[in-house]
Amino acid sequence: MIREIVIYGDPVLRKKGKPVRETTEEIRRLAEDMIETMHDAHGVGLAAQQVGEAIQLTVLDVSDAENRPSRMWIEGEEVAIKEHMPLVLVNPELELSKETEAGPEGCLSFPEINAEISRAARVKVKALDLEGKSVAFEADGLLSRAVQHEVDHLNGILFIDRMSSATKVSLGSKLKKLAERE
Ligand SMILES: [Zn+2]
Numbered sequence: 001m002i003r004e005i006v007i008y009g010d011p012v013l014r015k016k017g018k019p020v021r022e023t024t025e026e027i028r029r030l031a032e033d034m035i036e037t038m039h040d041a042h043g044v045g046l047a048a049q050q051v052g053e054a055i056q057l058t059v060l061d062v063s064d065a066e067n068r069p070s071r072m073w074i075e076g077e078e079v080a081i082k083e084h085m086p087l088v089l090v091n092p093e094l095e096l097s098k099e100t101e102a103g104p105e106g107c108l109s110f111p112e113i114n115a116e117i118s119r120a121a122r123v124k125v126k127a128l129d130l131e132g133k134s135v136a137f138e139a140d141g142l143l144s145r146a147v148q149h150e151v152d153h154l155n156g157i158l159f160i161d162r163m164s165s166a167t168k169v170s171l172g173s174k175l176k177k178l179a180e181r182e
Contacts, residue, residue: 001033002040003051005108008158009179013109015054017047017154020090023130027057031088031130034059038086043108045146047153050109058150061086062143070141081143089135092127092151096120103145107159113174117162119148 006012020027030053038046038059048057062070063085072081101121106114123144127135139147149159160168160175168175 001036003033003037005037005041005046006050006052007178007181008110008160008175009181010052012052012054013049013153013158014156015049016156017049017054017056019056020128023090023128023132027055027090028130031057031059035061035086035088038108041108044142045150046108047150049153049156054156056091056154058089058092058154059086060089060143060146060150062146065142068142070139070143072143073138074136079137084137087135088130089125089127089147089150090129090132092125092147092154094148094151095124095126096148097122101145103142105145105149105159107149110159110175110178113171113178115159115163115167115171117145117149117159119145119162123147 034046034051037051038061044062044065045060048055063082070081072079072084097120099121100118102116102118104114105117122140124138125147129135
């Protein structure tokens with residue numbers, strides 16, 4: 001089922017997600033709906049807050065972003081990304097590389113807003129899957145950026161918090177309009 005995506009201005013986007021203690025049937029259904037909603041909106045990631053649930057659950061799929069490559073490693077071996085998408089991450093934790101990279105970023109909760117954001121170039125991810133099994137991988141490129149963006153959402157952090165102040169000022173009126181829309 002496709003769920004409505006929460007738009008900037010809704011306080012749920014600022015809530016830190018509660019850890020998922022047990023992957024119940026309800027959580028599995030929510031994850032399925034989030035994947036469907038993300039694909040429908042042509043996004044590469046969606047956090048639970050963006051469908052109104054402040055919990056530590058996010059989904060990602062970078063397999064169609066061919067012009068923005070990513071690499072993924074499991075236990076040090078590079079793997080074929082498409083075989084691991086869509087990804088469902090429960091209670092994810094990140095370890096960020098010191099090296100950073102600027103790149104264009106958008107967010108399904110901020111329609112028509114794009115900005116250059118600096119992020120760690122590479123990330124190590126530890127999480128659980130929907131069976132409660134541990135998932136661990138390393139990523140760079142778009143997948144690294146998308147995971148960091150989604151884990152920010154799970155902590156109530158939005159990409160506007162990561163923009164340079166000049167960029168944020170230049171987007172001021174657009175952001176105000178979004179926050180005030182009915
Ligand atoms: Zn977002």
